[in-house]
Every structure is written in C-alpha cells, then in structure tokens.
Amino acid sequence: MSDDTLNTIKDQIANNPVLLYMKGNPNQPMCGFSAQTVQAVMNCGKRFAYVDILSNPDIREKLKEYANWPTFPQLWVNGELIGGCDIVTEMAGNGELQQLIDEAVPESEAS
Template structure:
C-alpha cells in the first residue's frame, strides 16, 4: 500500500483524526499540545497519528492535504485545519459542535 493510500485509509476509517507530533498524552511540540488539548476538552474519543514515528506520512500528507504544517485535524474526511484554527474554533464553541456531530453515537 502506498503512503497516500495509507493516508486515505486512515482518514476514511477515523471520523476524528489528528495528525500530530507525538501523542495527545505526550505531545512533541507546542502546536500539537494545544491542538490535542482543545480536542480532548471536547470530550470525545479521537484517533491520532504520530508523524514523527511515521516519516513517510510526515512527508506525503502536506502534499495530499495541500496544507504545509502540523498538526492537522480531519473530521469526517475533511481537513479542518491546524493549531490556530483548532484553537479558535475551540474558543468560540465551534470545535465542540463539530466534534460532537462527528463522534460515533454512544451505545
């Protein structure tokens, strides 16, 4: 499977997906830390991919997404944006609405 196919599969299989440096519990940069904290504060489970341990994805995703930086939040197959957009959406309440709508219904 090519790297782009892997990226497409990850985005398709995860309604809420954050490409970041490190993990939500151990972020490896301030932007990834702020983005993951904002998403975690919304109270829904989300998937993440550590681009530092996936150098092929780190190299290919910016070209695929036409978005040069990390982190990148994808919701329902659409790129939402990076740290500044995520933070702004969190502060004005839009992020929680988006995340809640995208989260799979709890049983």
Template sequence: MNFAPEFDEKQVIETIKQQIADNSILLYMKGTPSAPQCGFSAHAVSAVLACGKPFAFVNILEHPEIRATLPKYANWPTFPQLYVNGELIGGCDIIMEMHESGELQEVIDQAK
C-alpha cells in the same frame, strides 16, 4: 544527495486516505496525546480532548513517509492537522479559534 528513506508516495496516499476514512476524528500530530512533542500539537490535543470524544492520532515523527506526503495530499503545509468525518478542519490556529468560539465542539459532536 538525498538520504531520506525511499517510499512509494501513491501507497502512502492510500494509507492516509484509509486512516482518514477509518477514523471519524483523526489528529496528525508530533508525538502522542499523552506526550506531545511540540507546543502546537499540545494545544491541538488539549482542544480536541476538551470536546469529550475519543479520537485517533498518527504520530508523524514515527511515520516520516506520512510527514513528507500529507502536506502535499492535504494542501496544508504544517502539523498538526485535524480531520473530522473525512474533512480537513485545519491546523493549530484554526483548531484553537474554533475551540474558543465553541465551533470545534459542534464539529466534533457531528463526528460519526
């Protein structure tokens, strides 16, 4: 038996598309930037914050429908997920590698 709440996946995908379109820098994460709920989200937040631009976030723990749907939509199985200018940058490992090389700063600086 499946006790998960029912939701309309097409509607959730439209919500995700709108969130990505409305925010030039968007981090889907567990928790919030001030209170991340996993180490991967904490690392991603610290790297994005270090770039010095404000960013939006979605706490997937408060949105189980997005948590269930985004991996299929993005073809990326894990969280966090960082989007800049509508494009998936990647998860924690990629974010950290890009941060260490300076590439993340360049990508963030290009955010509209």
C-alpha cells in the same frame, strides 16, 4: 514515495471520524502546537484517533502534498481537513469545535 503511503493516509482519514496528525502522542506531545491542538480536541470529550508524524516520516511528507497543508498538527473531521493549531484553538474558543466533533462522533463513543 509509494502509493502505499498515500493509500494509508486515505484509509486513516476515511476510517476515523476525528483524526489528528500530530508530533508525538496525546499523552506526550512533542511540540507546543500539537499540545494546544490535542488539548482542544480532548476537551470535547469524544474519542479521536491520532498519528504521530515523527515516527511516520513517509506519512509526514506525503500528507503535506495530499492535504496541500504544509504544517502540523492537522485535524481531520469526517474526511475534511479542518486546519492546524490556530484554527482549531479558535474553533474551540467559540464552540464550533465541540459542535463539529459532537456531530462526527456518536454519544456512545465519548471518551
């Protein structure tokens, strides 16, 4: 696997305050875990970026190593891996996700 893929991942994480690596896209998630996670993020009402790992197999494989996290989806906020579906939905339920995303994304960038 090339360094280009690793550099792409690093750029994506660095240049997007809220980034979701998922199966499919926000309008058409391709698995239940991605669907639950994207809904939790969308409910926060702020813009976020996503990468469909199904159409980017190099990123899918390299990200597992880079993040030391074997499963998808993966939510990254301000360059930090927050976690997958269980963690994100739990944080959404207790209000932590909204606070985290509000701090990461200025009000002017509401969706």
